[in-house]
Amino acid sequence: MKFAIVRFPGTWSDRDCYHVLHNVLEQQAEIIWHRETDLSRFDAVVLPGGFSYGDYLRTGAIARFSPVMEAVTTFAEAGKPVIGICNGFQVLCESHLLPGALIRNQSLQFRCEWAYLRREGGATPWADGIRDGEVIRVPISHGEGNYFADNRTLDELELRGRVVFRYCEASGEVTPASNPNGSARNIAGIINARGNVLGMMPHPERAGEELVGGSDGNRMWESLIGQAVAAVR
Amino acid sequence: MPVDQAALDAVALSRAEYDVLVQQLGREPNEVELGMFGSLWSEHCGYKNSKPLLKLFPSGGDHILTKVGAENAGAIDIGDGLCVVMKVESHNHPSAIEPYQGAATGVGGIVRDIFAMGAYPVAILDSLRFGPPDDPQNRFLFDGVVAGIGGYGNCLGIPTVGGEVHFASAYNGNPLVNAMCVGIAQTARLQSARATGEGNVLLLVGADTGRDGIHGASGLASRTDPEARFEEMRPAVQVGNPFMEKLLMEACYELASEHGDWIVGLQDLGAAGLTSSVVECCAKGGSGAILDLENVPRREQGMTPYEVMLSESQERMLVVARKEHVDDVKALFDHWELHCEPIGVVTNTREVVIREHGVEVARVPFDIATEPPQYRRNGVRPQELAALNTFDLGSRPDLRPAEATDVLLRLLARPNIASKRGVFRQYDHQVLNNTVVPPGGDAAVLRVPGTNKGFAVTTDCNGRLCYLDPYAGGAIAVAEAARNVVCTGATPVAVTDCLNFGNPEKLDVYYTLEHAVRGIAEACLVFGTPVVSGNVSLYNETQGRPVYPTPVIGILGIMDDVSKALRAGFEAADREIWLLGGGLEQSVDALAGSEYLEAIQGMVAGLPRINLEAERRLQQLVLRAHSEGLLASAHDCSDGGLAVALAECVMLGGHGFTGEAAFTAGRLDAALFGEGQGRIVVSLQPGSADRLRTLGAETGVPVAKLGQTARGSEFTLGPITTNAAAMLAAYESLL
Numbered sequence: 001m002k003f004a005i006v007r008f009p010g011t012w013s014d015r016d017c018y019h020v021l022h023n024v025l026e027q028q029a030e031i032i033w034h035r036e037t038d039l040s041r042f043d044a045v046v047l048p049g050g051f052s053y054g055d056y057l058r059t060g061a062i063a064r065f066s067p068v069m070e071a072v073t074t075f076a077e078a079g080k081p082v083i084g085i086c087n088g089f090q091v092l093c094e095s096h097l098l099p100g101a102l103i104r105n106q107s108l109q110f111r112c113e114w115a116y117l118r119r120e121g122g123a124t125p126w127a128d129g130i131r132d133g134e135v136i137r138v139p140i141s142h143g144e145g146n147y148f149a150d151n152r153t154l155d156e157l158e159l160r161g162r163v164v165f166r167y168c169e170a171s172g173e174v175t176p177a178s179n180p181n182g183s184a185r186n187i188a189g190i191i192n193a194r195g196n197v198l199g200m201m202p203h204p205e206r207a208g209e210e211l212v213g214g215s216d217g218n219r220m221w222e223s224l225i226g227q228a229v230a231a232v233r
Numbered sequence: 234m235p236v237d238q239a240a241l242d243a244v245a246l247s248r249a250e251y252d253v254l255v256q257q258l259g260r261e262p263n264e265v266e267l268g269m270f271g272s273l274w275s276e277h278c279g280y281k282n283s284k285p286l287l288k289l290f291p292s293g294g295d296h297i298l299t300k301v302g303a304e305n306a307g308a309i310d311i312g313d314g315l316c317v318v319m320k321v322e323s324h325n326h327p328s329a330i331e332p333y334q335g336a337a338t339g340v341g342g343i344v345r346d347i348f349a350m351g352a353y354p355v356a357i358l359d360s361l362r363f364g365p366p367d368d369p370q371n372r373f374l375f376d377g378v379v380a381g382i383g384g385y386g387n388c389l390g391i392p393t394v395g396g397e398v399h400f401a402s403a404y405n406g407n408p409l410v411n412a413m414c415v416g417i418a419q420t421a422r423l424q425s426a427r428a429t430g431e432g433n434v435l436l437l438v439g440a441d442t443g444r445d446g447i448h449g450a451s452g453l454a455s456r457t458d459p460e461a462r463f464e465e466m467r468p469a470v471q472v473g474n475p476f477m478e479k480l481l482m483e484a485c486y487e488l489a490s491e492h493g494d495w496i497v498g499l500q501d502l503g504a505a506g507l508t509s510s511v512v513e514c515c516a517k518g519g520s521g522a523i524l525d526l527e528n529v530p531r532r533e534q535g536m537t538p539y540e541v542m543l544s545e546s547q548e549r550m551l552v553v554a555r556k557e558h559v560d561d562v563k564a565l566f567d568h569w570e571l572h573c574e575p576i577g578v579v580t581n582t583r584e585v586v587i588r589e590h591g592v593e594v595a596r597v598p599f600d601i602a603t604e605p606p607q608y609r610r611n612g613v614r615p616q617e618l619a620a621l622n623t624f625d626l627g628s629r630p631d632l633r634p635a636e637a638t639d640v641l642l643r644l645l646a647r648p649n650i651a652s653k654r655g656v657f658r659q660y661d662h663q664v665l666n667n668t669v670v671p672p673g674g675d676a677a678v679l680r681v682p683g684t685n686k687g688f689a690v691t692t693d694c695n696g697r698l699c700y701l702d703p704y705a706g707g708a709i710a711v712a713e714a715a716r717n718v719v720c721t722g723a724t725p726v727a728v729t730d731c732l733n734f735g736n737p738e739k740l741d742v743y744y745t746l747e748h749a750v751r752g753i754a755e756a757c758l759v760f761g762t763p764v765v766s767g768n769v770s771l772y773n774e775t776q777g778r779p780v781y782p783t784p785v786i787g788i789l790g791i792m793d794d795v796s797k798a799l800r801a802g803f804e805a806a807d808r809e810i811w812l813l814g815g816g817l818e819q820s821v822d823a824l825a826g827s828e829y830l831e832a833i834q835g836m837v838a839g840l841p842r843i844n845l846e847a848e849r850r851l852q853q854l855v856l857r858a859h860s861e862g863l864l865a866s867a868h869d870c871s872d873g874g875l876a877v878a879l880a881e882c883v884m885l886g887g888h889g890f891t892g893e894a895a896f897t898a899g900r901l902d903a904a905l906f907g908e909g910q911g912r913i914v915v916s917l918q919p920g921s922a923d924r925l926r927t928l929g930a931e932t933g934v935p936v937a938k939l940g941q942t943a944r945g946s947e948f949t950l951g952p953i954t955t956n957a958a959a960m961l962a963a964y965e966s967l968l
Contacts (some may be wrong), residue, residue, distance in 0.1 A: 009476070009479075009569070009570060011390075012479070013390070015665060016665065019666050020666070033568075051387075051476060051479070054474070054479075056476065057474075093688050109380075110387055110661070112657075112658055112660060113663055129236075139663055141661045141663060141664065203864070204682045206663050206664075206666060211667060211680065211795070211796055212663070212667070212669060212670075213671075219510060
């Protein structure tokens with residue numbers, strides 16, 4: 001597969017995404033500047049983590065106006081896979097490709113630590129290789145990852161199976177203590193109605209090798225790559 | 234016109250220094266020139282009190298690529314065409330006044346030093362000192378500094394992987410904020426901070442120039458007690474823009490690593506802003522320059538040449554471009570959406586001429602500007618040391634066995650020993666996907682990107698020991714730093730240092746500076762770790778009292794296979810635990826300057842010692858044993874002694890410990906909590922004990938079995954009986 005990894009001014013997990021996709025999983029990947037307007041040569045788009053435009057004004061609020069975002073929207077509307085990680089999730093929310101918003105962590109502090117995520121229902125090429133109820137271990141690294149939406153939106157997300165990951169204990173139990181940022185209903189990741197666009201605060205690209213502490217994040221990339229291979233067959 | 238005292242005070246020049254300046258120039262300097270010379274001759278830029286001492290450090294070596302002090306940071310060859318670039322620097326005075334921005338811009342400054350070398354920054358460490366955290370003002374400074382480091386470093390996408398936090402009342406009101414940065418460069422693409430080639434163009438890149446930070450170098454960092462001038466000095470603290478820095482970093486790295494032939498030099502704008510970067514680049518290049526100040530992009534109107542030349546606005550770089558590639562360089566910065574303006578040209582006149590709209594406003598010969606007067610003093614041993622050093626520690630009652638468990642738990646909860654997880658979880662320590670051993674162990678271990686190699690880094694300094702004996706304390710700082718990287722399986726190769734002291738014009742402070750430098754120099758010689766870069770921060774005092782002498786040592790270790798990195802924790806049951814480098818019994822002298830003595834006996838006293846040769850043999854033994862595959866973990870004994878070291882191994886690894894040694898001989902407090910140097914706790918791979926004993930005998934290093942790891946989480950050591958949960962409750966109280 002060929003991945004576009006979008007670099008906004010201030011993005012920093014572009015290199016990590018590239019490392020995992022290209023060096024570890026041996027996929028084609030290209031880091032593209034935010035002025036790019038043509039994504040037709042790619043099979044999937046990654047909006048990585050970082051502090052686009054310094055997170056000034058509001059996280060993701062300026063990046064959503066980057067030229068590339070028009071192409072990303074078209075790409076998503078065509079049903080092609082798009083993932084927003086951390087700051088990328090914030091950009092997707094600001095762009096209204098996903099509902100809700102990410103506000104400051106309840107602790108009012110930045111948090112960098114490993115988190116456990118339970119796979120919830122909802123079909124998406126980004127996580128169909130992970131069984132419902134399965135737990136993966138992936139790091140978080142953010143100051144504003146507290147997922148917020150009104151109750152109607154939250155109920156709608158739950159009803160339609162659009163909550164893909166929830167913060168949980170290692171055992172899979174969803175508890176207040178396992179919620180690292182105060183997210184509504186422990187939500188760590190959601191999808192759009194079609195399931196092709198996924199946004200999540202945790203960083204699967206930081207869990208790509210046992211050497212750096214774990215490789216559960218690869219389950220997500222492999223889900224997508226596996227589906228693409230199946231589709232070709 | 235004779236200059237008045239107020240004008241000299243503003244730039245921190247003495248009357249005698251001014252007279253020397255006039256004599257060398259052959260005329261009175263004008264106002265702009267006075268500001269420029271004052272900054273360049275300040276301690277912060279000119280090292281006038283410390284330079285003669287710094288020459289005592291061993292420097293250079295086969296693998297060292299830079300001449301110490303000649304570049305923005307030191308570079309160490311690690312093979313495969315790659316090198317590690319590193320430096321540590323202080324931002325104490327700004328942080329005392331405005332903790333968040335002071336610490337944030339400290340990180341920004343050291344990171345620029347690293348990418349100015351053509352390296353990509355891959356790790357940040359922070360060595361911090363505060364007064365006790367139960368005082369609200371200290372707490373305010375601590376919280377602000379930690380938030381500032383995180384706020385800046387996290388935004389850059391550089392992991393903050395290590396450092397230390399220590400508390401002592403000697404740092405009340407004068408915190409120490411030292412930031413270290415490590416980068417990786419292609420050796421062939423290393424950049425130099427020099428301006429050469431007549432007609433080449435000086436480009437100012439990044440942020441616009443404002444009125445912030447004027448007199449940072451001369452006013453803030455080169456005299457005593459900023460607190461007294463709090464409101465007055467506040468404008469001298471700069472405000473950081475990490476987003477701008479991130480763009481600058483990416484652009485400069487791309488320029489250096491892909492288009493190094495377009496430029497002749499790269500230099501950051503730090504202390505004394507344009508003045509020092511231009512003058513120093515010209516001095517290093519043996520060239521000269523003409524600057525046209527009207528081309529300097531400004532934040533506000535009406536700035537005078539004086540303000541433009543001395544502004545310390547952050548996130549600016551000076552690029553010396555080859556004249557035929559100026560447009561290429563500008564296009565590269567355009568891509569990154571950064572300002573890039575030609576502000577001058579390189580000449581060969583050995584002076585920097587400043588013009589505004591064609592009118593000359595200053596003319597500074599760099600031979601004078603970069604050669605400030607140097608001071609060598611005869612230090613006097615601080616008076617209070619005699620009584621403290623000769624205090625009979627044996628006269629204190631020994632610890633009763635029944636108290637031992639409680640004392641261990643109390644020590645684990647001491648801010649100096651307790652887990653720093655509450656701090657480092659506020660720092661992104663994983664970005665760039667190289668962090669193999671995260672913060673919380675002896676040293677952080679990172680992969681060298683694109684290779685199987687690894688490097689270990691840490692910072693160390695025990696100010697209390699340096700206070701009691703600056704020579705031994707300086708040597709111990711190096712020994713402990715080296716020991717920490719050895720505990721990860723890395724071989725120590727080079728040192729960077731940040732010397733934090735009080736006012737050197739006081740002879741007893743000068744004594745501590747000189748002797749700490751001598752101790753560091755001796756230790757670096759013994760361990761074969763030259764000093765490749767560093768920084769000096771003097772005038773750290775409040776209410777007339779200097780801080781503890783605090784020569785922070787940053788050290789780099791290298792390992793061939795990063796997947797073999799050792800950790801500190803006991804990660805398996807039924808493993809034999811051995812102590813290398815000493816027996817159980819410790820002389821009462823081991824309590825000198827210990828955390829136990831201060832926490833439990835309420836005193837700072839004694840005479841710390843170190844046997845550098847024994848330390849060197851110990852470290853070689855550990856590296857050899859590891860290379861033979863004998864070790865499963867390693868952790869050094871430092872703050873809190875053996876009992877705390879073992880407790881940390883249990884808490885980090887998740888397996889308990891069953892001690893089998895009896896504590897019958899000698900003093901119990903010294904055996905459990907004494908801080909005798911040169912000791913490492915290891916857990917063994919099965920069947921390794923005989924070989925370890927043989928290696929110990931061969932190398933002359935004492936080795937002793939302490940017990941084994943447990944299946945559960947119980948912890949027993951002589952009279953101490955507890956478990957991991959109880960220890961964690963004390964240790965993880967989260968500062």
